[in-house]
Amino acid sequence: MLKSRVILAMDKPLSYQVLKEMENELYGIKVGLPLVLDLGVDKTRELLIGLDVEEIIVDFKLADIGYIMKSIVERLSFANSFIAHSFIGVKGSLDELKRYLDANSKNLYLVAVMSHEGWSTLFADYIKNVIREISPKGIVVGGTKLDHITQYRRDFEKMTIVSPGMGSQGGSYGDAVCAGADYEIIGRSIYNAGNPLTALRTINKIIEDKVMKCKGAIFRKK
Numbered sequence: 771m772l773k774s775r776v777i778l779a780m781d782k783p784l785s786y787q788v789l790k791e792m793e794n795e796l797y798g799i800k801v802g803l804p805l806v807l808d809l810g811v812d813k814t815r816e817l818l819i820g821l822d823v824e825e826i827i828v829d830f831k832l833a834d835i836g837y838i839m840k841s842i843v844e845r846l847s848f849a850n851s852f853i854a855h856s857f858i859g860v861k862g863s864l865d866e867l868k869r870y871l872d873a874n875s876k877n878l879y880l881v882a883v884m885s886h887e888g889w890s891t892l893f894a895d896y897i898k899n900v901i902r903e904i905s906p907k908g909i910v911v912g913g914t915k916l917d918h919i920t921q922y923r924r925d926f927e928k929m930t931i932v933s934p935g936m937g938s939q940g941g942s943y944g945d946a947v948c949a950g951a952d953y954e955i956i957g958r959s960i961y962n963a964g965n966p967l968t969a970l971r972t973i974n975k976i977i978e979d980k981v982m983k984c985k986g987a988i989f990r991k992k
């Protein structure tokens with residue numbers, strides 16, 4: 771059974787005890803670069819290794835040649851999944867990263883549409899072609915751009931869509947899922963709350979209540 775449609779964006783350390791309390795009410799944890807810079811790789815691994823969540827996704831938004839991206843992900847083997855930019859293209863870059871991740875039973879997510887205002891959609895056709903060619907497990911589409919989520923859901927029926935931008939950036943909890951996303955990525959509204967567990971529970975409830983009411987939404991074809 772689906773525990774939650776929330777992926778915690780951990781861009782700041784939370785205690786192991788708090789994370790343990792939240793594990794049953796989260797789908798996954800996205801590990802941000804600020805967290806790893808604060809704690810270092812070893813302490814980040816120690817903090818996350820015993821947690822029972824579906825996915826630990828490292829988000830360094832990789833954008834480099836294949837060799838360097840592989841060198842980065844091999845140092846972070848505690849994660850199941852990694853996020854890279856799609857604009858870097860296929861040959862000598864994302865093709866090598868994807869082959870490496872496949873060989874090591876790890877997943878790739880590609881950034882399709884970012885959540886901030888200044889993201890340009892001028893390259894949308896190019897980005898969609900890269901996504902088709904690489905065929906990642908999932909894509910990132912900003913939860914502040916609901917029409918884009920629905921369009922990407924139509925174009926990539928079977929891909930996982932994860933959407934950041936909910937809460938602190940103005941997206942309303944549940945709207946991204948109702949537009950076609952699978953999971954909502956939420957950071958500050960949880961880790962900066964006085965009681966992160968209570969904040970998470972409240973958000974989970976808002977999302978599930980909204981999902982009950984948006985049955986007409988296009989959900990991913992399994």
Ligand code: O7E
Nearest residue numbers: 779802853884885910934935938956957958
């Ligand atoms: O605004 P917050 O605090 O809820 O955090 C949002 C998180 O989502 C944060 O880690 C940021 O890096 C990430 N994010 C965006 O905010 N916008 C994007 O377009 C993309 C991401 C992201 O997570 O990309 C990879 C999944």
